[in-house]
Each structure stands twice: as structure tokens, then as C-alpha cells.
Amino acid sequence: xxxxxxxxxxxxxxxxxxxxxxxxxxxxxxxxxxxxxxxxxxxxxxxxxxxxxxxxxxxxxxxxxxxxxxxxxxxxxxxxxxxxxxxxxxxxxxxxxxxxxxxxxxxxxxxxxxxxxxxxxxxxxxxxxxxxxxxxxxxxxxxxxxxxxxxxxxxxxxxxxxxxxxxxxxxxxxxxxxxxxxxxxxxxxxxxxxxxxxxxxxxxxxxxxxxxxxxxxxxxxxxxxxxxxxxxxxxxxxxxxxxxxxxxxxxxxxxxxxxxxxxxxxxxxxxxxxxxxxxxxxxxxxxxxxxxxxxxxxxxxxxxxxxxxxxxxxxxxxxxxxxxxxxxxxxxxxxxxxxxxxxxxxxxxxxxxxxxxxxxxxxxxxxxxxxxxxxxxxxxxxxxxxxxxxxxxxxxxxxxxxxxxxxxxxxxxxxxxxxxxxxxxxxxxxxxxxxxxxxxxxxxxxxxxxxxxxxxxxxxxxxxxxxxxxxxxxxxxxxxxxxxxxxxxxxxxxxxxxxxxxxxxxxxxxxxxxxxxxxxxxxxxxxxxxxxxxxxxxxxxxxxxxxxxxxxxxxxxxxxxxxxxxxxxxxxxxxxxxxxxxxxxxxxxxxxxxxxxxxxxxxxxxxxxxxxxxxxxxxxxxxxxxxxxxxxxxxxxxxxxxxxxxxxxxxxxxxxxxxxxxxxxxxxxxxxxxxxxxxxxxxxxxxxxxxxxxxxxxxxxxxxxxxxxxxxxxxxxxxxxxxxxxxxxxxxxxxxxxxxxxxxxxxxxxxxxxxxxxxxxxxxxxxxxxxxxxxxxxxxxxxxxxxxxxxxxxxxxxxxxxxxxxxxxxxxxxxxxxxxxxxxxxxxxxxxxxxxxxxxxxxxxxxxxxxxxxxxxxxxxxxxxxxxxxxxxxxxxxxxxxxxxxxxxxxxxxxxxxxxxxxxxxxxxxxxxxxxxxxxxxxxxxxxxxxxxxxxxxxxxxxxxxxxxxxxxxxxxxxx
Numbered sequence: 001x002x003x004x005x006x007x008x009x010x011x012x013x014x015x016x017x018x019x020x021x022x023x024x025x026x027x028x029x030x031x032x033x034x035x036x037x038x039x040x041x042x043x044x045x046x047x048x049x050x051x052x053x054x055x056x057x058x059x060x061x062x063x064x065x066x067x068x069x070x071x072x073x074x075x076x077x078x079x080x081x082x083x084x085x086x087x088x089x090x091x092x093x094x095x096x097x098x099x100x101x102x103x104x105x106x107x108x109x110x111x112x113x114x115x116x117x118x119x120x121x122x123x124x125x126x127x128x129x130x131x132x133x134x135x136x137x138x139x140x141x142x143x144x145x146x147x148x149x150x151x152x153x154x155x156x157x158x159x160x161x162x163x164x165x166x167x168x169x170x171x172x173x174x175x176x177x178x179x180x181x182x183x184x185x186x187x188x189x190x191x192x193x194x195x196x197x198x199x200x201x202x203x204x205x206x207x208x209x210x211x212x213x214x215x216x217x218x219x220x221x222x223x224x225x226x227x228x229x230x231x232x233x234x235x236x237x238x239x240x241x242x243x244x245x246x247x248x249x250x251x252x253x254x255x256x257x258x259x260x261x262x263x264x265x266x267x268x269x270x271x272x273x274x275x276x277x278x279x280x281x282x283x284x285x286x287x288x289x290x291x292x293x294x295x296x297x298x299x300x301x302x303x304x305x306x307x308x309x310x311x312x313x314x315x316x317x318x319x320x321x322x323x324x325x326x327x328x329x330x331x332x333x334x335x336x337x338x339x340x341x342x343x344x345x346x347x348x349x350x351x352x353x354x355x356x357x358x359x360x361x362x363x364x365x366x367x368x369x370x371x372x373x374x375x376x377x378x379x380x381x382x383x384x385x386x387x388x389x390x391x392x393x394x395x396x397x398x399x400x401x402x403x404x405x406x407x408x409x410x411x412x413x414x415x416x417x418x419x420x421x422x423x424x425x426x427x428x429x430x431x432x433x434x435x436x437x438x439x440x441x442x443x444x445x446x447x448x449x450x451x452x453x454x455x456x457x458x459x460x461x462x463x464x465x466x467x468x469x470x471x472x473x474x475x476x477x478x479x480x481x482x483x484x485x486x487x488x489x490x491x492x493x494x495x496x497x498x499x500x501x502x503x504x505x506x507x508x509x510x511x512x513x514x515x516x517x518x519x520x521x522x523x524x525x526x527x528x529x530x531x532x533x534x535x536x537x538x539x540x541x542x543x544x545x546x547x548x549x550x551x552x553x554x555x556x557x558x559x560x561x562x563x564x565x566x567x568x569x570x571x572x573x574x575x576x577x578x579x580x581x582x583x584x585x586x587x588x589x590x591x592x593x594x595x596x597x598x599x600x601x602x603x604x605x606x607x608x609x610x611x612x613x614x615x616x617x618x619x620x621x622x623x624x625x626x627x628x629x630x631x632x633x634x635x636x637x638x639x640x641x642x643x644x645x646x647x648x649x650x651x652x653x654x655x656x657x658x659x660x661x662x663x664x665x666x667x668x669x670x671x672x673x674x675x676x677x678x679x680x681x682x683x684x685x686x687x688x689x690x691x692x693x694x695x696x697x698x699x700x701x702x703x704x705x706x707x708x709x710x711x712x713x714x715x716x717x718x719x720x721x722x723x724x725x726x727x728x729x730x731x732x733x734x735x736x737x738x739x740x741x742x743x744x745x746x747x748x749x750x751x752x753x754x755x756x757x758x759x760x761x762x763x764x765x766x767x768x769x770x771x772x773x774x775x776x777x778x779x780x781x782x783x784x785x786x787x788x789x790x791x792x793x794x795x796x797x798x799x800x801x802x803x804x805x806x807x808x809x810x811x812x813x814x815x816x817x818x819x820x821x822x823x824x825x826x827x828x829x830x831x832x833x834x835x836x837x838x839x840x841x842x843x844x845x846x847x848x849x850x851x852x853x854x855x856x857x858x859x860x861x862x863x864x865x866x867x868x869x870x871x872x873x874x875x876x877x878x879x880x881x882x883x884x885x886x887x888x889x890x891x892x893x894x895x896x897x898x899x900x901x902x903x904x905x906x907x908x909x910x911x912x913x914x915x916x917x918x919x920x921x922x923x924x925x926x927x928x929x930x931x932x933x934x935x936x937x938x939x940x941x942x943x944x945x946x947x948x949x950x951x952x953x954x955x956x957x958x959x960x
Contacts, residue, residue: 030069048178117167152293155343177224206255231269232278335381587639592650594765644668644694733785737792739953741770743897793890
């Protein structure tokens with residue numbers, strides 16, 4: 001026995017080594033991380049970290065395969081050490097050969113003998129080919145891999161794919177942490193503080209109940225992989241902390257100031273939502289690899305059959321029996337997947353296998369899945385599939401009349417575990433309950449009926465907790481559609497009576513009516529009413545009155561008498577299904593034109609009030625109203641907690657959506673227009689009061705005039721309309737210009753948006769445009785916007801303040817915004833004001849490198865800046881105009897954007913006529929020769945479209 005006393009004063013590393021040296025298994029069979037951690041009473045992740053360090057130092061060796069075993073290398077005997085090393089190597093080689101052979105045998109339609117885990121994945125050479133290549137590239141990208149975002153609908157296999165990435169990374173020895181850490185952001189979505197503490201850890205006293213310092217999941221994942229599921233549920237401040245960690249590899253615990261921690265963690269995130277609308281753009285920008293998982297119907301038919309076989313094999317392994325099914329059952333199961341993708345297929349397979357197991361409980365070798373006895377919603381998959389003759393034809397060619405799936409006794413890989421995995425062996429539950437019921441004297445039919453109901457309750461309860469879609473369709477697995485119809489009719493009656501029932505009403509009432517009807521129809525005696533039930537009903541007089549009316553509805557529908565005794569049970573059921581008192585806040589959705597107008601307002605309010613009932617929707621200028629309507633309706637659904645939603649909009653079509661959104665979402669919606677940050681702040685403040693309701697907040701906000709003291713008009717202006725200034729109802733805008741209207745102008749917009757938020761300015765939108773056709777674009781914008789300032793690579797000829805790109809990048813943005821505010825306060829309107837800010841310092845190569853690093857994601861500024869600087873020098877020596885600092889930084893930023901577009905395969909467009917219009921110019925020829933600098937150094941060739949915009953950039957900058 002290992003002596004507990006001898007390790008009191010040892011370090012963790014010393015304890016592990018001493019323990020291994022005391023165990024014979026460490027030299028022969030090897031020891032697992034779990035065995036060591038349990039023996040020493042140490043945290044498993046810490047043990048794993050130390051073991052892998054010892055492996056890298058050649059003090060230990062580890063096996064290839066699962067579970068990983070660690071072998072002690074004898075340090076004082078060179079010969080033994082080499083022999084041991086050869087033995088481990090031989091063991092690895094043999095295991096690897098065995099693994100290759102096993103995987104080759106188990107491949108579906110593949111002769112591949114690759115050993116990485118992705119080779120076991122269905123669809124790796126077809127519908128998942130690009131996804132697998134992306135994942136491998138992200139994992140192997142030096143030096144520490146790339147962060148990944150996996151998107152796709154519910155049940156499409158995002159968790160499975162993340163596990164496969166982890167398995168591949170472990171096999172390629174790029175991780176030093178043995179386990180992948182999984183965190184579902186939705187579990188703490190309504191408690192941001194707790195969510196942040198789980199991720200980053202906290203210090204003692206950081207919040208109530210924080211009695212000691214604790215590490216978060218990021219520190220626990222050091223050297224490994226952290227999977228953030230439902231990442232869109234991270235609050236904005238959480239996303240900001242995560243992307244700061246992505247950039248720097250450091251973080252602070254909750255409650256800490258001035259202290260940082262370091263961790264080397266590979267981040268894999270997943271979401272069912274559109275990243276562009278559900279995540280901060282600054283967060284999305286830092287995730288270079290986006291992997292889109294296809295829906296079940298987007299997979300090839302061969303893949304769908306292979307997935308069905310694999311899921312059936314899992315069930316066969318559980319029960320250690322063959323599973324027999326005919327062609328109709330296969331088609332029904334594949335056709336039954338309507339909303340839940342692979343997850344729904346797994347759920348349906350588990351259900352029919354449980355049913356088949358129950359029907360063949362005395363057959364120890366095989367269970368049979370019978371089409372006629374399957375639930376209606378699964379049987380409906382057959383005609384649903386048959387309605388698409390092309391799909392059915394493809395499936396029929398792949399099937400034999402009978403399919404038999406055998407247990408293969410395989411050890412299931414970690415990547416097979418996902419959110420749809422039952423936490424218990426359903427077949428053991430069935431077997432035990434069947435025996436108990438049989439001992440109680442129930443006949444076979446009664447046992448089957450009882451247990452099948454129980455199976456459904458188990459499965460529905462589990463999939464509800466696993467975020468599996470719950471729809472009315474799922475209830476007819478155990479309840480006739482006729483009973484569901486009656487239940488819905490009763491529900492409508494209760495609604496008319498203004499009686500609120502909770503979310504579980506349909507399920508609970510349907511089960512109750514189903515049980516009662518079957519008992520009556522079978523001729524079995526009805527339940528007697530216990531005295532305690534009668535006394536309970538005395539406390540629910542309203543429910544008893546409603547029960548009488550429901551009794552009458554049931555008698556009319558089924559044309560049979562319902563005994564008075566049933567009234568008491570109905571009354572108690574109504575009381576139990578009654579909705580909880582409404583204590584949810586009124587939801588708030590802010591929708592405004594512009595790329596970040598609404599989100600900027602919401603961001604400010606969340607920072608000031610820590611509000612959790614706000615959502616934003618930014619309506620891009622080119623977005624059509626129908627797309628905006630669907631997007632806003634989605635936001636309303638997310639924020640509605642049963643007390644209605646206040647929709648706060650800026651102008652235009654957004655103010656007309658009220659009625660349509662109510663129909664689409666079922667939520668009560670009130671609309672306030674001409675929204676400002678102050679109004680959103682007041683709405684959030686009022687909605688935090690429990691006794692406030694939607695109507696009350698709406699009425700009070702209509703009378704809200706801001707927090708500042710109202711201005712009193714001078715008496716001499718009263719009644720004199722000519723002396724009153726007519727206000728400009730157009731939204732104020734700052735125009736950002738660059739050659740294309742995309743690259744540099746978007747960076748300028750990010751800078752100014754941040755400054756506007758910091759200054760609590762919510763009614764100014766920044767609009768990026770191209771210098772090509774600039775004059776006409778500005779005239780078009782003037783019809784809808786009050787242009788109050790311009791910025792960028794050139795100064796347009798309009799009488800408003802202007803700041804150059806150089807000044808803006810060197811910190812002049814704050815002064816620029818202050819200047820705009822001062823100009824608007826002056827009485828001289830229409831004066832031709834042209835304003836330049838002096839540069840705070842000379843532009844240097846190092847300064848330009850700093851700008852590139854700050855505003856671009858996919859380029860290496862340190863490597864690139866010298867190339868771009870030489871590019872500018874080359875052109876400066878060959879043109880007859882002054883190459884100013886302002887022009888130089890414009891060219892550097894524009895070229896960086898062009899190079900990034902090449903790297904991300906995001907080409908820009910220009911017409912043939914536009915390209916031809918510049919090809920005869922001397923400047924074009926100079927730029928083509930200058931591009932050789934980039935082509936030679938970076939092995940990148942700029943397109944003719946890119947050259948066109950570079951020429952236009954110089955044309956605009958040097959124009960008189």
C-alpha cells in the first residue's frame with residue numbers, strides 16, 4: 001500500500017513519480033490518469049497535466065489508445081530504458097496495426113485505412129468533406145491551432161463533430177490535457193455573473209457566496225480544448241472577455257483587478273443561430289474557421305442509411321441482441337426526421353427499439369421492429385418519404401428486404417457521446433419494471449401499455465432537458481390525435497375564461513383524459529374519490545366550477561356520461577397545471593437602421609443597468625423589409641417572458657411591424673418610434689420593476705422627454721413661428737470613405753462606432769461608401785440623412801467637418817466627435833466649414849504596423865508592413881505628385897484590406913468598362929509594376945478589380 005504519510009511535503013510532481021515507482025503496474029501494464037488521481041486524491045486535470053509534462057521530459061511513456069496508460073522509464077539503467085522504449089514502441093505499433101485493421105473493417109463504403117478519428121465519420125468523403133478538411137487545418141495550424149465556430153440546426157451533430165476534433169487533436173499529440181471540457185452557455189444564460197465565474201473563475205468575495213478563490217473552466221482546460229455550446233447565449237461582456245482571451249491568451253478572474261492569468265486553450269464554439277445576428281462582430285472576427293454542419297436532409301441517402309445502421313448498432317450493443325427490421329421500417333425511420341435531424345433520428349430509434357425489446361422480452365437472441373406497432377408519427381415517415389419519388393428510389397436501391405444489425409462489441413469512441421445520449425440504460429429499466437408488474441399479476445397487454453407510456457415520459461423528459469424540440473406532433477406517440485384535439489379545445493375554453501395554464505398543460509391534460517377514456521371503454525371500475533381529494537378541492541372553488549364545464553364538453557364529445565367523481569380529479573389537475581404567477585420582465589427589442597445603431601444603444605444600456613431582457617436588431621440599409629420583419633420576430637420570441645415585448649424603433653417600415661409580429665410570435669407587442677439611448681435606458685429601468693406591465697411602460701414612455709431639465713422657450717418666441725428653427729428630421733450621419741467602400745471604410749466605422757458609444761451618442765450612424773461615384777452617392781444619401789461630417793481617404797466637397805484617415809488612426813477620433821458637437825451648437829448654419837486636425841505625431845513604419853495589427857484579423861502585420869512600406873516608396877519615386885503621410889497610410893490600409901480579401905477568398909467587383917477606363921493611364925502601369933513587390937514577396941497576385949480601386953484611390957487623393 002502506498003504510504004500516505006510520505007507525501008505530505010512533496011510537490012504534486014514528486015507525489016506522482018513516487019507513487020508510480022511504488023506500483024508494479026507502472027512498469028508493466030501502465031497506470032491511467034484516473035487511477036493515479038484517485039489514489040493520490042488529486043484533481044484529474046492537474047494529474048493529466050503533470051503526466052504529459054513527464055512524458056515530454058522522457059521520464060514517462062504513454063500508450064496509444066484508450067484509456068491512455070503511463071509507463072515509468074527506468075532512469076538509472078540505459079539498457080533497460082532503451083528496452084522499455086522499444087517495448088512501448090512495439091506495443092504502439094501493434095496496437096496501431098490492430099486499430100487500423102479494425103477501422104478498415106468498420107468503414108462504411110470505404111477502403112480507407114487511415115487512423116485519424118475523422119476517417120470513422122460518416123460523410124467524410126461527401127457531405128462533410130470540406131468540414132473535415134477545415135477542422136484538420138484548424139487543429140494542425142501552427143503554432144497553437146485556430147479557434148473554430150461550428151454552426152448548424154438542432155441535432156445536426158455539432159457536439160459530435162467537436163468531440164471528433166478533440167479526438168483527432170489528441171491522436172496528433174497537439175494537446176497536453178487529456179479531457180475535452182464542455183460548457184453549455186445556455187445553462188447560465190439568465191445569470192451572467194454565474195456564467196462568467198464558471199468560465200473565468202472568481203476571487204474570494206467577488207460576489208455573495210464566493211467564500212474562496214476558484215479556477216474557472218478556461219484554467220482547467222489549459223493545454224487542451226474547451227467546447228462552448230450555444231455560444232450565442234454568452235452575454236456581450238462574456239463575448240468580449242472571450243475574444244480578449246483569444247487575442248492575448250490571458251484573462252482575469254471575476255473580482256480581480258490588475259492581475260492576469262495565462263492559459264493555452266483551443267476554443268471550439270457551436271451555435272444554432274446566425275453568427276452575424278446573434279454574436280458580436282468583434283467576437284466573430286476572431287474566429288477564422290466557420291464550419292457549417294448540414295441538416296439531415298442535406299446528407300446523401302447513403303449517409304442517412306449509414307447513420308441509421310450505426311445508431312441501431314449502438315442499441316444492439318446495449319441489449320446484446322440482433323435487431324431485425326424490414327424495408328418499411330427503415331423508410332419510416334428515415335422519413336420520420338422532420339425537425340430534429342440526427343438527434344431526432346436517434347430519439348426515434350431508441351423509442352422503437354425500446355418498444356421492440358418490450359415485445360420480444362423473452363427472446364434472448366433477437367428483437368424485431370414491427371412497422372404496424374410503431375408510433376403514428378414515425379409510421380408517417382413512410383408516406384412522407386414516398387411523396388418524394390426520387391429520394392425513395394435512391395433509398396430503395398440501397399436496401400435489402402430485411403436488415404439485421406448485429407452487436408459488434410465495439411468500444412464506443414468519445415465522439416459518439418452527445419446531448420441526445422440517455423444517461424441510463426433504458427432496456428434495464430424496461431426489464432426491471434416488466435418483472436415487477438408481472439409479479440403484481442398484470443397481464444401482458446397491461447404491462448406493455450404501462451411501460452410504453454413510461455418509456456415515452458422518460459424520453460420526452462430527457463429530450464426536453466437536452467434542448468430537443470418539443471412540438472404537438474410528439475404527443476401522438478402515446479396519445480391519440482382525437483384526444484389532443486379535445487385537449488386543445490378545452491385549452492381554448494380556458495383561455496376564453498381567462499384561466500392561465502402552464503407550458504405542461506397539453507401534456508398533462510392529454511394524459512389524464514387518455515387514461516380516463518381508456519378506463520371507461522375497457523369497462524374497468526372508475527376511481528373512488530378519496531376524502532383528502534375532496535378536502536383539497538374545497539380550496540379551489542374556481543377550478544371546481546371550470547371542471548364542471550369541462551365534464552360537459554367531454555360528455556358531448558364522446559357521447560357518454562362522465563361520473564361526478566371525475567370532477568374532483570379534473571379540478572386538482574387544473575390547479576396543478578395552472579401557470580405560475582407572471583414575474584418575468586417585459587421584453588425590449590431595439591430595432592434601427594444602420595449596421596450597429598441598435599446594438600450600440602443596447603450595449604450601453606446593458607453596461608449601465610446589467611439588464612438581461614434586451615435584444616437588438618440592426619437593419620442594414622440594403623436589407624428588405626421582409627427580412628427585417630423575420631429577424632425582429634425572432635428577437636421578440638427570444639426576449640418574451642410572457643409579459644409582452646416593447647419594440648423600440650427609429651423610423652420607416654420598422655414602425656409598421658407591430659401587428660404582424662404579434663401574429664408571428666403570439667406575444668403582445670407595443671411599438672415606440674424615434675428611439676434614443678435615453679429611452680431604451682428608461683424602458684429597461686421600468687421593466688426591472690416587478691409590478692410593471694407592457695401597457696404601463698408603453699404609456700409612460702410616450703410621455704418621456706429625456707433625463708435632462710426641459711428647455712423653457714423665451715417669451716418673445718411664443719407665437720412667432722418665423723423665429724422658431726425648423727428641426728431636421730433626417731437621421732444624422734458621418735460618411736466614411738475609402739476606395740472600395742468596404743475594407744478601410746469598415747475599419748473607420750468600427751473606430752467611430754466605439755467612440756459614439758463611449759460618448760452616449762445614439763442618433764448618429766456611420767455610413768461607409770466608395771470613392772467611385774462618390775458625388776452621386778453623397779447626393780443620394782442627403783435625401784435620407786443629415787450628413788454632419790466626413791472622414792477617410794479623401795475630403796469630399798461638402799461643407800462639414802472632415803478628419804483624415806491618418807489623424808483618425810492616430811487618436812484624433814475623440815477630438816473629431818467633440819468638434820462635431822461644438823459645430824452643431826454654433827448658430828452659423830450653412831457656413832462652408834472645412835476642418836482638419838493636426839497629426840499628433842509623424843507616421844512611422846512601426847506606427848503603421850500597429851494600425852494593421854489593431855484593425856485586421858487574418859494578416860501578419862510584422863511580416864507585411866515592410867512589403868507595403870516598400871510598395872509606397874516604389875510608387876513615390878515614380879509619380880509627379882507629393883506622397884504625403886496621409887496618402888501613405890491610406891494606401892497601406894487599403895492594400896492590407898486587399899491582401900486580406902485574397903486570403904479569405906472575398907473578391908471585390910468592378911465592371912469591365914471601369915477596368916478598361918484606367919488601363920491606359922501611366923499610373924496604372926506604375927501600380928502593375930509595384931504589384932510585383934507583393935507578388936514576389938507574398939506569392940499573392942492582385943486581381944484587375946483590385947488594381948482598379950488602387951488607381952481610383954490615387955486619383956481621388958491627388959485630385960485638386
